Structure formats: structure tokens, C-alpha cells
Amino acid sequence: MxxxxxxxDTVFALRRQIAKIEGTLPERLQAPMAGAPGAIPGEARSGLxxxxxxxxxxxxxxTGPDMTRDRTIxxxxxxxxxxxxFLRTGIGRxxxxxxxxFLRTGIGRxDTALGGGxxxxxxxxxxxxxxxxxxxxAGFALSLVSxxxxxxxxxxxxxxxxAEIFHEAGFPYARGLHALFGIEPGQLLFSEAPKLLDxxxxxxxAARMTAFAAxxxxxxxxxxxxxxxxxxxxxxxxxxxxxxxxxxRQAGEADPTAAPVRLIVSAAPAASRETxxxxxxxxxxxxxxxxxxxxxxxxxxxxxxxxxxPNEHAFAERAENSVAVVPASGRGADPAPASGAVLAxxxxxxxxxxxxxxxxxxxxxxxPRRAG
Amino acid sequence: xxSHRDNNTQRIAALDERAEALKLKRGMGIxxxxxxxxxxxxxxxxxxxxxxxxxxxxxxxxxYTPLVAIDxxxxxxxxxxxxxxxxxGERAMQDEILTRFFQQGFDVRAGLASxxxxxxxxxxFHGDRxxxxxxxxxxxxxxxxxxxxxxxxxxASLESVGLRTAGAVMAAPxxxxxxxxxxxxxxxxxxxxxRLDEAVSPRLPVAPLSVERHLAEPVVLTDDIERLxxxxxxxxxxxxxxxxxxxxxxxxLLFRVDGAVNRIAVGTSxxxxxxxxxxxxxxxxxxxxxxxxxxxxGFDLVRLSVLSVAAFDLAQGxxxxxxxxxxxxxxxxxxxxxARLGEAAVxxxxxVESHLPERAxxxxxxxxxPQRRAPAAGRAALPRTTPPMTIYPPERPVRLFRxxxxxxxxxxxxxxxPPMNFRWRRALYRVARAExxxxxxxxxxxxxxxxxxxxxRDYYRIEDSEGRRYWLYRQGLYSSAAQAxxxxxxxxxxxx
Numbered sequence: 001m002x003x004x005x006x007x008x009d010t011v012f013a014l015r016r017q018i019a020k021i022e023g024t025l026p027e028r029l030q031a032p033m034a035g036a037p038g039a040i041p042g043e044a045r046s047g048l049x050x051x052x053x054x055x056x057x058x059x060x061x062x063t064g065p066d067m068t069r070d071r072t073i074x075x076x077x078x079x080x081x082x083x084x085x086f087l088r089t090g091i092g093r094x095x096x097x098x099x100x101x102f103l104r105t106g107i108g109r110x111d112t113a114l115g116g117g118x119x120x121x122x123x124x125x126x127x128x129x130x131x132x133x134x135x136x137x138a139g140f141a142l143s144l145v146s147x148x149x150x151x152x153x154x155x156x157x158x159x160x161x162x163a164e165i166f167h168e169a170g171f172p173y174a175r176g177l178h179a180l181f182g183i184e185p186g187q188l189l190f191s192e193a194p195k196l197l198d199x200x201x202x203x204x205x206a207a208r209m210t211a212f213a214a215x216x217x218x219x220x221x222x223x224x225x226x227x228x229x230x231x232x233x234x235x236x237x238x239x240x241x242x243x244x245x246x247x248x249r250q251a252g253e254a255d256p257t258a259a260p261v262r263l264i265v266s267a268a269p270a271a272s273r274e275t276x277x278x279x280x281x282x283x284x285x286x287x288x289x290x291x292x293x294x295x296x297x298x299x300x301x302x303x304x305x306x307x308x309x310p311n312e313h314a315f316a317e318r319a320e321n322s323v324a325v326v327p328a329s330g331r332g333a334d335p336a337p338a339s340g341a342v343l344a345x346x347x348x349x350x351x352x353x354x355x356x357x358x359x360x361x362x363x364x365x366x367x368p369r370r371a372g
Numbered sequence: 373x374x375s376h377r378d379n380n381t382q383r384i385a386a387l388d389e390r391a392e393a394l395k396l397k398r399g400m401g402i403x404x405x406x407x408x409x410x411x412x413x414x415x416x417x418x419x420x421x422x423x424x425x426x427x428x429x430x431x432x433x434x435x436y437t438p439l440v441a442i443d444x445x446x447x448x449x450x451x452x453x454x455x456x457x458x459x460x461g462e463r464a465m466q467d468e469i470l471t472r473f474f475q476q477g478f479d480v481r482a483g484l485a486s487x488x489x490x491x492x493x494x495x496x497f498h499g500d501r502x503x504x505x506x507x508x509x510x511x512x513x514x515x516x517x518x519x520x521x522x523x524x525x526x527x528a529s530l531e532s533v534g535l536r537t538a539g540a541v542m543a544a545p546x547x548x549x550x551x552x553x554x555x556x557x558x559x560x561x562x563x564x565x566x567r568l569d570e571a572v573s574p575r576l577p578v579a580p581l582s583v584e585r586h587l588a589e590p591v592v593l594t595d596d597i598e599r600l601x602x603x604x605x606x607x608x609x610x611x612x613x614x615x616x617x618x619x620x621x622x623x624x625l626l627f628r629v630d631g632a633v634n635r636i637a638v639g640t641s642x643x644x645x646x647x648x649x650x651x652x653x654x655x656x657x658x659x660x661x662x663x664x665x666x667x668x669x670g671f672d673l674v675r676l677s678v679l680s681v682a683a684f685d686l687a688q689g690x691x692x693x694x695x696x697x698x699x700x701x702x703x704x705x706x707x708x709x710x711a712r713l714g715e716a717a718v719x720x721x722x723x724v725e726s727h728l729p730e731r732a733x734x735x736x737x738x739x740x741x742p743q744r745r746a747p748a749a750g751r752a753a754l755p756r757t758t759p760p761m762t763i764y765p766p767e768r769p770v771r772l773f774r775x776x777x778x779x780x781x782x783x784x785x786x787x788x789x790p791p792m793n794f795r796w797r798r799a800l801y802r803v804a805r806a807e808x809x810x811x812x813x814x815x816x817x818x819x820x821x822x823x824x825x826x827x828x829r830d831y832y833r834i835e836d837s838e839g840r841r842y843w844l845y846r847q848g849l850y851s852s853a854a855q856a857x858x859x860x861x862x863x864x865x866x867x868x
Contacts, residue, residue, distance in 0.1 A: 096638060097703070132799075132840060132866075138770050139868020156702060170771030170866055174721035174733045179768055180868060190735065202709055202717075209705060269804070269839035284807050284835050287868035308868065322641035337623040 066199040103147055103244065106304060107317045114261060118144065121242040123235040124258040127294060129266060131220065131251045134169030136267035140289045141246045143308045143315065145183040145214045148244060155213035157183060160191045160203045165220040169250060180287070180310045196223050198225040200230055207237035207245045222255055232258035254294060262295035268305050271318065286310065288318065375402050376417035378709050385417045430575055431633040434625065436469065438582070439574040449488055451574045464501055470500065476631050488572055489564025495517040506567050513539030522562050526553050529685065574663050579623070580679035583607045590629050590670025597626065597674065601654045604676040605647035618643025618684035624654055627673035634665055638711045641703040641739045643682040649704060656712040706738040727812050729772060729864065766810055767833060769843045769865030776862035787850045790832040794844070796863050801836045808832035831866065839868035
């Protein structure tokens with residue numbers, strides 16, 4: 001038994017190392033066992049659908065403790081991890097294990113709700129509900145890029161868009177980007193594709209390169225070509241290259257997507273400018289965004305009002321507008337135990353907190369949290 | 373029979389053998405010809421189509437020599453110096469050209485000589501003759517004056533003084549000839565005899581390097597063409613290495629069996645000689661052109677030419693072998709996108725010193741943009757492109773409309789103030805807060821003298837009731853004059 005435990009630890013160490021080399025994340029799931037450390041708390045198990053709970057329990061009862069090592073599951077990849085798995089493993093541990101796989105926004109609540117931050121080597125969707133939100137969506141995406149650039153200073157950024165979106169929402173303005181996000185004009189590359197297919201091709205080609213710090217793909221509406229397959233291709237390339245690919249969807253529906261994270265961004269009224277004598281009435285201060293989590297690996301909902309600080313290139317959360325959607329946990333950053341009964345698939349009832357976006361806005365919440 | 377309009381009369385421009393047998397001649401009026409033979413078939417001449425056909429033939433002749441020039445309306449000059457041995461000698465080459473043209477349905481005459489003038493005369497007055505060096509005089513002497521490529525007026529006046537053959541002109545003293553008939557006559561004569569060099573100006577610039585492959589079996593499939601391109605590129609690489617250069621523009625010429633020629637060019641942002649990369653560029657280009665290339669019965673000659681070259685700097689790799697030259701990657705990426713989607717597919721912003729927002733940033737195609745300096749090895753911070761001019765730089769939007777969009781402003785609180793609400797793209801926006809104005813005047817130093825001064829713009833930062841921020845401007849000022857039109861408002865950008 002001791003030998004097998006040592007061997008198992010070795011195997012896990014090796015797997016972790018392989019995963020680190022591959023840039024993916026090993027997710028160790030411990031099957032529930034009476035008395036074993038890390039077993040699921042009672043109320044969590046009671047929340048599991050009976051089918052899953054039985055399946056997990058039965059082999060252990062039938063064959064005894066020798067089967068434990070067989071019931072340890074190693075999960076790789078971010079997209080395949082389902083919500084219940086993350087809830088059971090505990091988000092705090094996950095965040096520690098994979099600190100370098102995520103881009104931390106610097107807002108604790110948002111990072112926690114996203115399960116550690118925005119995945120770096122992945123496709124992330126940022127939605128704007130209307131084309132007139134394009135400024136806010138672009139601004140939020142660029143602030144994320146600005147965070148990426150902290151580590152990858154000087155690497156260029158590619159912005160791919162269809163001719164339609166650049167005409168409808170305006171062309172990115174290099175002077176504004178420099179002032180607000182510290183992105184040098186020489187670092188920027190734009191690609192204007194006449195058709196959607198061309199834009200997807202350019203983005204795919206760019207996503208497989210490591211020479212770009214980040215690639216932004218901007219699409220308007222909900223074209224049929226931008227389906228699960230297309231997003232999966234983009235996601236796979238971004239994963240292989242280890243670079244973020246931000247898909248900006250202006251005025252698009254919440255279609256099925258392979259992206260692990262979907263954020264819905266709109267503009268929020270800016271705070272007044274700060275002066276020595278206090279806030280200047282009637283002035284328009286730093287850019288502010290309202291961010292809704294449409295889809296994430298943890299499936300925790302949330303709405304955040306973020307403010308971008310162009311001097312320090314960092315986000316700040318604005319307290320007075322925020323609606324506490326995730327119930328505050330009594331034990332710091334880990335909200336999971338406090339969120340009530342833990343279910344395999346989040347039911348509608350568990351989202352009864354105030355200010356919750358309606359289901360029509362977030363169809364992604366309806367189904368189980370699988371890839372896409 | 374082909375007619376053309378000359379001096380308000382329809383005249384015969386060209387005719388075939390059967391018409392000639394009916395004793396019809398060039399220049400004869402169509403009315404006369406019809407009176408003689410009412411059954412003749414007359415077609416209107418189309419000079420444009422003739423020229424296109426001749427250009428097509430010139431393209432096809434490119435397979436024999438890169439130096440092909442169009443001569444007048446019905447001739448082609450091929451400078452075959454140094455090319456004949458590739459086709460088995462002068463005689464074999466001329467025979468092949470004539471046979472090939474005949475198979476394509478053309479009645480062609482050819483002459484080969486060591487001067488363009490002699491070859492011109494041989495082709496027109498002998499047909500299928502090869503003039504050895506030194507025989508030009510013997511060739512030209514018995515020929516009429518039109519063999520000297522001189523203007524008809526000169527020819528007429530020469531004939532009026534009794535000089536009716538080229539030989540007679542050659543025998544006459546040169547000084548009086550030059551005095552009376554001008555220098556052109558003697559120039560043409562000297563050129564034909566090889567005393568003066570005559571340059572044939574080729575239609576297309578001659579590629580510094582080209583490699584080609586003649587195929588016994590014509591290829592049709594794009595994959596096969598791509599494979600050939602990579603083989604040719606391998607052959608090209610050694611030449612480029614020897615010269616210490618890399619290709620900046622490459623052209624792929626596909627000669628179809630029936631005479632059509634496809635010319636596919638790709639440009640590179642930095643000198644390139646790697647066959648794999650060249651093949652990838654052509655892969656994108658061929659994919660993009662797949663619909664427009666008609667392989668027909670296949671291509672029997674594929675040529676890869678380097679149209680322009682640049683010095684190739686060798687970069688030292690490090691010992692681990694995994695130097696990631698990001699700039700080279702990006703240049704290749706941009707080239708591939710460019711090859712598929714055109715020159716303007718990858719754009720780079722360039723900052724221009726200007727107050728006008730739309731002029732302050734120029735987007736240029738990637739290949740024309742100044743190369744970004746690679747960050748230093750220590751990943752030092754990049755130097756700022758523009759020094760901060762003021763302590764509080766004016767706020768600029770993240771997105772700018774390419775052309776400002778007119779908006780309707782029903783009312784402003786004070787005449788020179790921001791709007792209270794506005795209508796943009798048929799939707800009404802209520803202004804919650806506004807900052808401004810920032811007055812930006814037109815650049816008088818760019819305006820032409822006498823031109824009316826462009827109105828100033830007053831820019832406002834606007835936040836609407838839903839928190840979106842816009843950049844509006846009012847063009848011009850309110851005027852007390854009754855007839856003056858009220859100033860117009862425009863939407864110019866969107867803030868984050």
C-alpha cells in the first residue's frame with residue numbers, strides 16, 4: 001500500500017510535468033471516499049445528481065480500498081472541464097496550481113469567478129450586445145491585451161476584422177490606444193479582410209504563431225460560418241501557440257462556442273475626474289466597463305463594473321455600482337462552500353440572487369457546461 | 373477581308389489569299405471591291421483586339437527569350453542572343469517557332485539576323501531566312517527602300533531622285549544624303565548594317581534571375597504546379613546565394629499548351645531565398661487565384677523569375693538553434709496574407725505630426741511601413757515614438773470613423789455648447805455629460821493659395837445616458853448672419 005502510494009505520487013508528479021510542458025492543466029479529481037482527506041463535504045455530495053453519486057460510490061463499496069488509485073481521474077485541458085468538477089476540487093487550489101496559465105485581471109472577485117483568471121492560451125469571447133458598444137468592447141479587450149503586454153513587452157498585436165465592422169464601428173485609432181493602453185503604434189498590425197472567411201483564415205494563421213502577444217478577431221453579427229467548428233479550430237491553435245486570442249463579437253448572439261470564457265461587456269458611466277479639490281462635477285473620467293460573465297469554466301455568474309486606470313495600466317473595481325451576485329464568502333476568496341448546495345449542473349434556482357441577468361441574455365447557462 | 377475607316381472612306385485594311393486571288397488590294401475602297409465582287413465578306417477592323425492578340429503572342433514568345441518587344445502593329449522582335457543553343461541552334465529554333473505558330477493558326481514569317489534592321493527586312497522580304505553576320509549588305513542591296521524602315525515621305529522623295537533600292541542608297545555619298553533626307557535615313561541604314569547598335573526595348577523588364585522547366589507532359593493540377601515551384605525555388609536558391617541576394621518580387625509564369633500565359637507575382641516584405649517559404653507564398657496566391665487560372669489542356673513550361681532582388685543579410689543563429697526571429701515570422705505571415713488577399717490586407721499605423729485626428733495616424737500597407745526596430749536583447753522598454761507634448765495630453769478615442777458621420781443636433785443649451793441630444797444612425801441619444809470643446813483648426817499651411825479656409829472643428833467628449841462615450845464635433849461656428857447656414861455636427865469616434 002505504501003509502495004503504491006509512492007508510485008502514485010511519482011506518476012502524478014510526472015503527469016504534472018508533462019502537462020506543464022504541454023501548457024495544459026492536469027486536474028486531479030479524487031473520488032469520494034469515507035475518511036479520505038479531501039473528500040467532498042456532506043452537503044456537496046447530497047447536491048450531486050444521484051446517478052453520478054452512485055457511479056462514484058459503487059466500485060469503492062464493492063471492491064474495497066484497493067480500487068482507490070483506479071478511481072483517480074486525471075483531467076487535462078481547460079475546455080473539457082465541467083463545472084461540477086471545479087466546484088468539487090475547490091477553486092482556490094486550482095488557482096494556485098495554475099497561476100501561470102491564467103491572465104489575472106487584478107480584480108479578486110472576477111478572477112475567482114473565472115476560476116483563476118482569463119486563460120492565456122485560449123480563445124476568449126467578448127460580446128457586445130449592440131454595435132454601438134464597440135468602443136467599450138474594444139476598450140475592454142485592449143485593457144486585457146495591455147495586461148498581457150506587461151509580461152510580453154514589445155511583442156506586436158494583430159487586430160483582424162472584416163471590412164464591415166471597421167466601417168460600422170470605426171477603425172482602431174492608434175493614438176488613442178497609445179494614450180490609454182500604452183500600446184505603441186509600431187506594435188500594432190491591422191488586417192482588414194473583405195469577407196468573414198478571410199478574416200477567420202487570417203486569425204487562424206496568426207493564432208498559431210508565437211510572434212504575436214495577442215490576436216484580436218472582430219466579427220459583427222452572428223454569421224453561420226462562425227460556428228462551433230470554427231471556434232474550436234481557433235481555440236486549438238491558440239492553445240498550441242500559448243497565446244490569447246480574443247474574439248470580439250459585436251451585436252452577436254450567444255452562439256455555441258468552444259471558447260472557455262465568454263464575457264459580455266457594455267459601457268458603464270464613467271466616474272468624475274479626480275482633482276486635488278475632489279471629484280470634478282460633470283467631467284468624464286476613466287473608462288468604465290460593465291462586465292457580465294456569460295460563460296466560464298466555473299459557471300459562477302457575476303456582474304462587475306470595472307474601471308481602467310490608464311496610468312498604471314490596471315483595472316479597479318468600482319464598489320458602489322457593483323451588485324453582489326456571488327454571495328460573499330466568510331472565508332476570503334473561496335466562495336464555493338458558501339454558495340449553497342453544490343450541484344453537478346447549476347440549476348436556475350441557485351442563481352436567484354438579485355441583479356442576475358435574465359436567461360434570455362445568457363443561453364449558455366441553460367445547458368451543462370461542456371466544451372462549447 | 374477586314375475594312376477600316378480612312379479619310380471618311382471604308383478601305384481594305386487586310387485581306388486573305390482568296391481575296392488576293394480576286395485581284396483585290398490593300399487600300400482599295402470597300403465600295404469598289406463590292407462592285408467587283410458582291411459576295412465578299414467584310415469585317416470592321418478592331419485595332420484594340422489586334423493589339424491584345426499581339427501582346428498575347430509576345431507573352432507566349434517569352435518562352436524563347438526574356439527580351440521580347442512589340443514592333444508596330446504586326447511584328448515582334450525577339451532578342452535571341454545566347455538563347456539559340458537551348459533550342460538546338462538558330463535553324464532549329466526558327467523552325468520550332470514557325471511550327472508552333474502555324475499550329476496555333478497563325479501565318480508567320482520570321483527572319484533571323486545579327487541586327488534588328490536586317491532581321492526586319494529578312495522577315496518581310498524573304499521569309500524564313502537566317503542571315504549570317506556580315507551578310508547584311510548582300511541581303512539589303514537588292515531590296516526596295518521600304519526594307520529600310522523609313523518614313524513613306526522620305527521613301528517617296530528618294531524614289532523621285534532615282535534611288536529605288538537599298539543598294540543604291542548605300543552606294544550614294546553619305547553627306548548629301550544626310551543633308552537632304554535627314555539623319556534618320558543613315559541611322560536606319562547603319563543600324564541595319566550593324567555599324568551602329570540598336571537597342572530593342574523589351575516589353576517587360578528582364579528578370580535578373582529565372583529558372584524554368586519544360587515539361588514533356590503538361591501539368592494541370594495546382595498541387596503539381598506547387599511542387600514544381602518548390603523545385604524551381606531550390607534551383608533558384610543557389611543562384612541567389614552566389615549573388616548574396618534575396619528575392620523581393622517573384623513571378624511565376626505558366627505557359628499553357630495553346631499559347632496563353634499566366635503571370636502570377638508575389639511580393640515579399642524582406643529578401644527571401646528559402647524554397648519552402650517561396651512555395652508557401654505561391655501556395656496562398658494559387659489558392660486565391662484558383663478560380664481565375666484556367667489550366668485548359670495543361671501547362672508545358674513553368675518558369676520562376678525573380679523580378680527584383682535586395683541584399684540578403686545573414687543572421688547568426690545561436691547554438692541551441694531555437695532563435696525565434698519574430699520579425700521574420702511576422703513578415704512571412706504578412707506576405708502570405710498579402711499574397712492571398714491583396715496589398716492592403718495587412719496594415720500598419722504610422723504616426724504623423726498633425727493636429728487633425730484623421731491625419732495624425734496613417735495606415736500604410738505592411739510592406740511599405742518602416743520596419744520596427746526589434747527590441748533589444750535585454751527586452752528594454754521601447755523608446756517612445758512621440759515625446760509627451762503637454763502634461764495632460766488631449767483624450768483621443770479608441771475607434772475613429774474613416775469618414776465622420778453626420779448627426780442631427782436639434783438644439784444646444786448655449787449656441788457654442790455641446791448638444792443636449794442627437795440623432796445618429798436613426799437612433800436618439802441623450803447627452804448625460806459633456807467635456808469640451810477642444811478646438812481644432814484646419815491646417816492653413818496645407819491649403820492651396822486662394823482656397824477658402826476650412827471651418828474649424830469644436831470637439832466634445834460626450835457620455836450618453838447609458839454610459840457610452842463618443843467624440844462629436846461641430847464644424848464651423850454659429851453666425852449671426854441670417855443667410856448663413858447653421859453649423860453641422862459630426863460623429864467622429866468612440867471612446868472606450
